[in-house]
Amino acid sequence: xxxxxxxxxxxxxxxxxxxxxxxxxxxxxxxxxxxxxxxxxxxxxxxxxxxxxxxxxxxxxxxxxxxxxxxxxxxxxxxxxxxxxxxxxxxxxxxxxxxxxxxxxxxxxxxxxxxxxxxxxxxx
Amino acid sequence: xxxxxxxxxxxxxxxxxxxxxxxxxxxxxxxxxxxxxxxxxxxxxxxxxxxxxxxxxxxxxxxxxxxxxxxxxxxxxxxxxxxxxxxxxxxxxxxxxxxxxxxxxxxxxxxx
Numbered sequence: 001x002x003x004x005x006x007x008x009x010x011x012x013x014x015x016x017x018x019x020x021x022x023x024x025x026x027x028x029x030x031x032x033x034x035x036x037x038x039x040x041x042x043x044x045x046x047x048x049x050x051x052x053x054x055x056x057x058x059x060x061x062x063x064x065x066x067x068x069x070x071x072x073x074x075x076x077x078x079x080x081x082x083x084x085x086x087x088x089x090x091x092x093x094x095x096x097x098x099x100x101x102x103x104x105x106x107x108x109x110x111x112x113x114x115x116x117x118x119x120x121x122x123x124x
Numbered sequence: 125x126x127x128x129x130x131x132x133x134x135x136x137x138x139x140x141x142x143x144x145x146x147x148x149x150x151x152x153x154x155x156x157x158x159x160x161x162x163x164x165x166x167x168x169x170x171x172x173x174x175x176x177x178x179x180x181x182x183x184x185x186x187x188x189x190x191x192x193x194x195x196x197x198x199x200x201x202x203x204x205x206x207x208x209x210x211x212x213x214x215x216x217x218x219x220x221x222x223x224x225x226x227x228x229x230x231x232x233x234x235x236x
Contacts, residue, residue, distance in 0.1 A: 045230065060224070097169075097170075110174075111170075111172060
């Protein structure tokens with residue numbers, strides 16, 4: 001079964017760092033783009049960025065460039081989303097999702113497999 | 125404000141047909157980029173409903189269909205059922221700046 005399993009919920013203080021993870025299984029991890037999507041409480045979906053684990057090619061939304069870091073460790077089929085200094089406004093649900101088309105040329109396809117989501121709460 | 129514009133809400137009675145629009149511009153839908161649609165039931169992750177503007181992934185009922193024309197796209201749901209009550213999002217790609225994926229603001233479908 002193809003699946004993405006995300007790390008558990010996090011509660012952090014403003015200014016702290018955080019890395020959440022997304023482990024793929026059931027498919028060749030290195031050959032599909034993995035994206036990250038933010039959903040703030042009661043709000044819509046926001047595309048944050050995407051990585052191709054095969055060569056670590058990474059692209060960011062202009063809204064999130066410089067605010068987060070996306071990485072991947074292909075040896076353990078895991079993608080990461082990282083913050084160096086959290087803010088209260090980072091409180092949200094974060095999803096990872098796999099592009100539906102195999103290959104590294106383009107990343108603007110639909111996302112067919114989603115993780116269960118990781119809740120991040122940032123509060124003093 | 126989202127790059128892709130969707131109506132905040134739509135509603136319909138069981139059995140009826142509803143459509144959800146997704147309006148973009150010449151740098152995204154109008155540039156020929158595909159539109160994808162997602163259904164998000166309360167408390168769950170989004171589910172891919174339509175890919176490539178009009179293709180249904182395996183397992184998606186044929187009550188759901190997608191189309192695209194010019195700078196807009198639409199999701200149509202026929203034979204509305206109570207279980208269709210959810211949030212729906214469109215997604216495309218915008219070639220402005222360095223290029224990035226964009227979502228619509230989402231539409232809440234209420235089954236009356």
